[in-house]
Amino acid sequence: MPVLALEGISKSFPGVKALDGVALSLYPGEVTALIGENGAGKSTIVKILTGIYQPDAGRILLDGAETAFPAAHAAAEAGVTAIHQETVLFDDLSVAENIFLGHAPRTRFGLIDWRRMNADAREMLARVGAAIDPEARLRDLGIASKHLVAVARALSIDARVVIMDEPTAALSHKEIAELYDLIETLKADGKAILFISHKFDEIFRIADRYTVFRDGAFVGEGRMADVSEDDLVRMMVGRSIEAIFPERARDIGAEVLRVEGYSHPTEFADIGFSLRRGEILGFYGLVGAGRSELMQALFGVTEPSKGSIDGEVTAIRDPGDAIGRGIVYVPEDRGAQGAIRPMAIFQNITLPSLGQTSRSGFLRLAEEFALARKYATRLDLRAAALDQELGQLSGGNQQKVVIAKWLATRPRVIILDEPTKGIDIGSKAAVHEFMAELAAEGLAVIMVSSEIPEILGMSDRVIVMREGRMVGEYAREGLTPERLVRAAAGIREAA
Incomplete structure (x- = not known):
C-alpha cells in the first residue's frame, strides 16, 4: 500500500493547464522516479505535495485516507519534505538552526535548548554520514554539504516521504556516489522517495518504480525492471528519438x-x-x-x-x-x-x-x-x-x-x-x-x-x-x- 498517493489531480494557471488528472503513488522503502520533459508538470506536482499549491480537482491519500495539505506546514506535519536542486535553506543560520527550524527543542521555560539542539543536530548529521559542525554557518558549506543538511532536516521531522528534485545537478562524481549511499540508507529506514532527474543513468541506478508525465497528463507507471530507456523516451516525448544528435552538413569557413x-x-x-x-x-x-x-x-x-x-x-x-x-x-x-x-x-x-x-x-x-x-x-x-x-x-x-x-x-x-x-x-x-x-x-x-x-x-x-x-x-x-x-x-x- 502506498504511503502517499495522488488521484486525478488537476491544476490550472491563467492560460495554462499544468496538470490534467494525473496520478502518483509513493511506496515505503522504495524510490519512485518521476520522469517527464520540461513543462510536463513535475514542478507543479512537487508544490502540491508540499502544500505550496492546492489542486483544483483530485484527491490526496495518506495511508489510504483522504487528506489535504492547505499549507506547507501541513505537508511537513504529515511527514512530507523536499530537497531541491537549489537547497531551500537559510545561509545566515547555523546548521543546527536549519535542521530544527520550526521545531527546535525547548527548555521547561519555553526557550530554545541550544545545547540539546546542537547535540541532536550532530546525531542527525552522523546518521547521514556528514562530518559537519552543527554550529557552522550554512553559508560556509558547499552545495553537497547543504544537501546533507537538508536530508538531516528531513530525518529530524521524521519525514515519511522525501522528495529529491534534481539533487545531483551540482555535485561531483564522488558526492553523487555518497548521495546514492544515503538514498539506500533512507530506503532501509522505510522512507518513500520521489526522485526527479533528467539523467537516465541515475534513474536506472537507484529507482525501483517510475511514473511518466507528458504535457501535464499521466502517461504510465511501473517497475524499472520492466522498462527500457527507449520505452521511457517514447512515453516522455510521444515519439521515438533514434538519435539525440542531429546529422548535419559541415561547412566550416574562415x-x-x-x-x-x-x-x-x-x-x-x-x-x-x-x-x-x-x-x-x-x-x-x-x-x-x-x-x-x-x-x-x-x-x-x-x-x-x-x-x-x-x-x-x-x-x-x-x-x-x-x-x-x-x-x-x-x-x-x-x-x-x-x-x-x-x-x-x-x-x-x-x-x-x-x-x-x-x-x-x-x-x-x-x-x-x-x-x-x-x-x-x-x-x-x-x-x-x-x-x-x-x-x-x-x-x-x-x-x-x-x-x-x-x-x-x-x-x-x-x-x-x-x-x-x-x-x-x-x-x-x-x-x-x-x-x-x-x-x-x-x-x-x-x-x-x-x-x-x-x-x-x-x-x-x-x-x-x-x-x-x-x-x-x-x-x-x-x-x-x-x-x-x-x-x-x-x-x-x-x-
Whole structure:
C-alpha cells in the first residue's frame, strides 16, 4: 500500500493547464522516479505535495485516507519534505538552526535548548554520514554539504516521504556516489522517495518504480525492471528519438576568433585556440578544469592577466565590449547569471538589444514585442504569453529565452556553457538541433559540456582542459570516450 498517493489531480494557471488528472503513488522503502520533459508538470506536482499549491480537482491519500495539505506546514506535519536542486535553506543560520527550524527543542521555560539542539543536530548529521559542525554557518558549506543538511532536516521531522528534485545537478562524481549511499540508507529506514532527474543513468541506478508525465497528463507507471530507456523516451516525448544528435552538413569557413596565450592569475594559463565560421568547438574537462572561468574571461566578466584576442592584447574589458565584438555567452547558471526571472519574457529577450527597439532614448513597446516574438518563434518557446514572468517557465524554456536574448544581438560567436544541463531528453534534442542550425547559418559556436555523448555528438573539434590548462585538442573523427577521460584525468595513453 502506498504511503502517499495522488488521484486525478488537476491544476490550472491563467492560460495554462499544468496538470490534467494525473496520478502518483509513493511506496515505503522504495524510490519512485518521476520522469517527464520540461513543462510536463513535475514542478507543479512537487508544490502540491508540499502544500505550496492546492489542486483544483483530485484527491490526496495518506495511508489510504483522504487528506489535504492547505499549507506547507501541513505537508511537513504529515511527514512530507523536499530537497531541491537549489537547497531551500537559510545561509545566515547555523546548521543546527536549519535542521530544527520550526521545531527546535525547548527548555521547561519555553526557550530554545541550544545545547540539546546542537547535540541532536550532530546525531542527525552522523546518521547521514556528514562530518559537519552543527554550529557552522550554512553559508560556509558547499552545495553537497547543504544537501546533507537538508536530508538531516528531513530525518529530524521524521519525514515519511522525501522528495529529491534534481539533487545531483551540482555535485561531483564522488558526492553523487555518497548521495546514492544515503538514498539506500533512507530506503532501509522505510522512507518513500520521489526522485526527479533528467539523467537516465541515475534513474536506472537507484529507482525501483517510475511514473511518466507528458504535457501535464499521466502517461504510465511501473517497475524499472520492466522498462527500457527507449520505452521511457517514447512515453516522455510521444515519439521515438533514434538519435539525440542531429546529422548535419559541415561547412566550416574562415577563422572568426583567435585566442593566444590567454592566462588568469588563479584560474587558467596559456590558452590558445582558433574558431571558424560554422564550427562547433567543444570544451571538455572535469570539475575544476577552468572551462567556465575561461569562457567568462572571453566574455569580459573577469579580466585575464595576459594574452590576446584576434591579435589585440587583452582586448575584451567587459561584457559590453564582448557584445560589441560579436561574442555572447550563455552561462551554466542561467537563473542567476543569464536572466532576470521576475521580468517578462519579452523584456529578457530584448534587454541587450534596446538600441534596436528605441528611438531618441524612448523604448517602443511594439518593436520590443516584435523582436522578442521573432526569436521566441525561432526557438519554439512554449509560454502562455510574452509578457509572462520568465520565472514561471520550465527550465528548458528559460534556457531558450537566454539563447534568444543573445541571438537578437546578431553575434558572430556564441558560447554555450553546459547548454543542456538540467533539461530533459526531448529538450536536449531540440537544443542540439538548434545548435546545428546556428552552425549551418555560419555562426561560430563554443560549447562547454561535461557530457561525453554531447561532446562527441555535436563537436567538430574538442579541446580538453585540466587544472586550468589545455591538455589536448582532437578532431571529431576517431575520438573515443576513453581518450577524452584519460586526457581530462591526466592519465597517459597506453603505448
